[in-house]
Amino acid sequence: EIVLTQSPGTLSLSPGERATLSCRATQSVSTTYLAWYQQKPGQAPRLLIYGASSRATGIPDRFSGSGSGTDFTLTISRLEPEDFAVYYCQQYGNSPGTFGQGTKLEIK
Amino acid sequence: QLQLQESGPGLVKPSETLSLTCTVSGGSVTSSGYYWGWIRQPPGEGLESIGTIYYSGGTYYNPSLKSRVTISVDTSKNQFSLKVTSVAAADTAVYYCARYPQWISQPSWGQGTLVTVSS
Numbered sequence: 101e102i103v104l105t106q107s108p109g110t111l112s113l114s115p116g117e118r119a120t121l122s123c124r125a126t127q128s129v130s131t132t133y134l135a136w137y138q139q140k141p142g143q144a145p146r147l148l149i150y151g152a153s154s155r156a157t158g159i160p161d162r163f164s165g166s167g168s169g170t171d172f173t174l175t176i177s178r179l180e181p182e183d184f185a186v187y188y189c190q191q192y193g194n195s196p197g198t199f200g201q202g203t204k205l206e207i208k
Numbered sequence: 209q210l211q212l213q214e215s216g217p218g219l220v221k222p223s224e225t226l227s228l229t230c231t232v233s234g235g236s237v238t239s240s241g242y243y244w245g246w247i248r249q250p251p252g253e254g255l256e257s258i259g260t261i262y263y264s265g266g267t268y269y270n271p272s273l274k275s276r277v278t279i280s281v282d283t284s285k286n287q288f289s290l291k292v293t294s295v296a297a298a299d300t301a302v303y304y305c306a307r308y309p310q311w312i313s314q315p316s317w318g319q320g321t322l323v324t325v326s327s
Contacts, residue, residue: 101271132311133308135315137255144302144304144317144318144319144320145255145304145317147314147315147317150313150314150315151312151313154312157314188254188255192245192257192260192308192315195243195260195268196257196258196260196268196269196270197257197260197308198257199255199257200254202254202255
């Protein structure tokens with residue numbers, strides 16, 4: 101089973117700042133099957149990034165994904181108030197798939 | 209446009225079997241190049257993959273749940289299903305169904321359904 105470890109656990113930033121979230125895998129993950137999600141309280145996860153770097157439909161271009169192999173990054177270039185939420189990475193190339201434990205992005 | 213909708217009882221008694229169905233519209237469970245899965249999220253916790261199924265019939269389960277989980281496809285109804293036996297309070301969660309593409313394309317999820325295990 102591929103274990104995904106996200107860091108940091110909590111990230112405290114202010115609107116307008118840049119956020120960098122990390123997802124590290126215990127073995128190589130195909131970029132085809134690496135996704136990032138945003139989740140707000142009481143809501144279903146929202147797909148942000150798929151294929152490690154492709155933005156999902158309707159996602160603003162301040163969100164970007166990068167990485168390969170075992171190290172992946174989600175970057176939010178300039179934080180908007182609505183971006184404060186929990187973020188998860190997921191690999192689904194090695195079935196049944198696994199998720200990271202999440203990074204909580206909170207307002208500083 | 210693809211839509212996935214979870215359905216099933218919202219309350220299940222301890223030791224009984226949890227059964228959920230995911231109805232697929234705007235696509236077919238027999239489409240090549242996709243596979244289907246279930247995910248859950250206990251209240252206040254993170255996301256957990258339960259298992260996946262390929263149209264060819266291959267299934268893959270989370271090792272921690274494998275002994276209690278069955279995922280199957282009903283092509284006549286364009287649905288796939290989840291069964292979890294011998295449930296306990298720890299199985300209380302929002303359950304999501306999903307479709308995963310086998311190439312670089314967007315995964316799709318249902319909105320989720322809350323299942324509470326309680327007597």
